[in-house]
Amino acid sequence: MTTTPAAAPLVHQLAAFAVESRDRGLAPRLRAEAAERLLDCLGNSLLARGESAPEAVLTVARAWGSTGAAHVIGSAETLAAPAAALVNGTLAHAMDFDDSHMLSVLHPSASVIPAALAVAETTGAEGPRLLDAITVGTEVCIRLGLAGYDPDLGNSLFFERGQHATSICGTLGAAVAAAMLLGGSEDVIAAALGIAASTGAGLLEANRTGGTVKRVHCGWAAQAGVAAAQLAQAGITGPPTVLEGRFGFFQAWCGDRARPQAVLDGLGERWETSEIIVKPYPCNHFTHPGIDAALRLRAQGVRAEDVVEGELRVPSAMHRTIGEPPAAKAAPATGYAAAFSGPFTVATALHGGGGLGVWFDDFTDAAAHDPARRALAAVIRCVPDPALDRLFPTRLPAVLRVRTRDGQSHEVRVDTSKGGPDAPLTRAEKEHKFQLSAGTALPPERAGEVLRAVRALPDGGTAADLLALCAATEHATASPVG
Template structure:
């Protein structure tokens, strides 16, 4: 086994890809991620960050530009999947990378697309989990976006595999991508268009790193473990202490990714589940009622503070990161699977009814939720109505997780919610059918589905 970590990683990835060593369960997860990401990217196609990215890159072309736009669209609504404890959104980067790397290139084709997806996501999640220490993500605690830091390397591997790089070239792509990582999370707190673009930047970085390696560009052999390498610079961890991707008995990490049932920040999802459970019990945010939800202390910084922007978000994107607003929507009876796309105006913030209800919701740190974080995002809700009646709900495993997966019907409902407004019901169903057939092994229908998808972004 080579000593340089980038080359060790490249050897593992190349072997898993070329010798079809990805287990069936991981390929099935990759197929689910492909379908879900295509749906949320179509839904996000007209969002302001995507339009800004398209205008800014209109004189560019090729796979890099497609990756920038697709990645931004996939992350624009925060409806894309995510994993704990890494806090990485893998598919909004790796799926656009794979699609961009194969679009218009029949020589690459869809045949081993899922293998390349699985390997790239697994590496991204491995890096994200390596950053978890003392009950939190080191990256998240420092203000880095774990997705923006960890996925460029995974994207470089996916693009490199689909491009046919050998292990040495793939190692150089990994090293180059390590210098293209980065992104801050302040957008989660106070808005702006930058955070969704992180996925586009990371996807394009992977394409670029692979292309540079194919053109002969080299990277430091110790780009990961060196004194000034990725692991020290971003994670502050000892390379000798990390667990390698291929030293894992529990199965591949991408099988633990959560498919989001709601188009909001993932830290709010268990609180939505709790609110829906309270609603089933008969609790309502009527005059005099109040609702308190206990969550992990690190979560408060994203969904509850600063209070001025959380109780009066300026636009729909900011509203998706407001715990009080999103819970109020769920309590009032949201769309979709409980809170859906129809509950967020594309331009304006929430209406007065939602804002008034949000004032009755308060978030606080809970020691039990804090102890479970980041492996589990727990919510403990206590409601009191105007007559003093009390209601309680505790959510430890949210919907969409491997322990509580969405049904095929629910997955289709989400797909239709995302795609039908853009393509129409018939075309949406046809795309779903082609994707389902494609991930089952029909390369022709998968190619057709991907062509239909990318044509929307020309």
């Protein structure tokens, strides 16, 4: 992996890994995987065009008078790299449709890819260099998240403390990707990590009680990552022991139970980025196994109108997000809140939706107040099941039991959700998701061009050419989310 001494501070070992990866270039398999994640990120971002949160962020970025060469995804408009990263990171995460890594309990791409795109475009970096930076940045992001995983709790310490590891760790991953593309030395990349560690933040309370700020978390992380890399390039430095020190990253966020050794374990030999999974359903990932189970019941002939009661059993950590508080989950106030509700998403899947099972039309404000879905959600209890805790978070399991009007009981058990490690989406399913998402902003033929351009990045092409293809046209349709 690297010749940097093992006793060197963690940021220097990570920086040496980044420099070596950039100088040698990564394997074709890793570049192809990064291109798949980039495709998903672009589709999610195009889908979010016109949504209130990214539009508000774009308004603020314009008011800053930001000028530069980095495109806003889905637009011909360009901004300075940090501002473009802010807007595009918000777009990437705004729909909660971005990819995930289970054990670290975070979304690694939505911060790193927007940061990498912004810097790659302003520096003229070609496809392979962009994909390598994305891969290393997401790898660093994930490994920092893994250091906060507590095997005894079976959950992330970040998550247990109400912290959004996605934006906290994503800031550092974004900084590494940006610094690599800026041509930073080992010292510069280490400094970028040290600077970024003082800027990443994010709280999860919006998952429970509402607020749109969570949609901005990845944008802020992407912007902070780009800024950290630029500041490091300009000569600002960070503490060498910023990760493992007494007052460092791990102690501050996770306390004494953090596992810093997870950062370097198998680094460069075992790629956690290969474990990233693409979401098939446009809602909180913890709702997915319940949706899978409901879709299976529908396929078996169970009709939504015949269900009189149900029970959705999930791991304890998942229950806190999709089952509490029960009254709010049974009757979500908005479409966004509905996407974080176990009972409502089960009710929606039983009624039938679009896309790969449910789609954004199922999570509008109007859909959240649909009387039939609310009535069904009201009779579905979401409960924590300690027996399922052993599968979490490497798997997202659920057990769905329902009783129908004829007195019959039906049960489906899902040990890992669709898109998970044992049930990955096919190439065709990923393309279908992209075409559906991108089709809200681009005509089909243009979406096809973008898809082909992304797939060609391992052999060449530039971020500027790709983002120019993503510019919306007069043929664009409205976003399906209200």
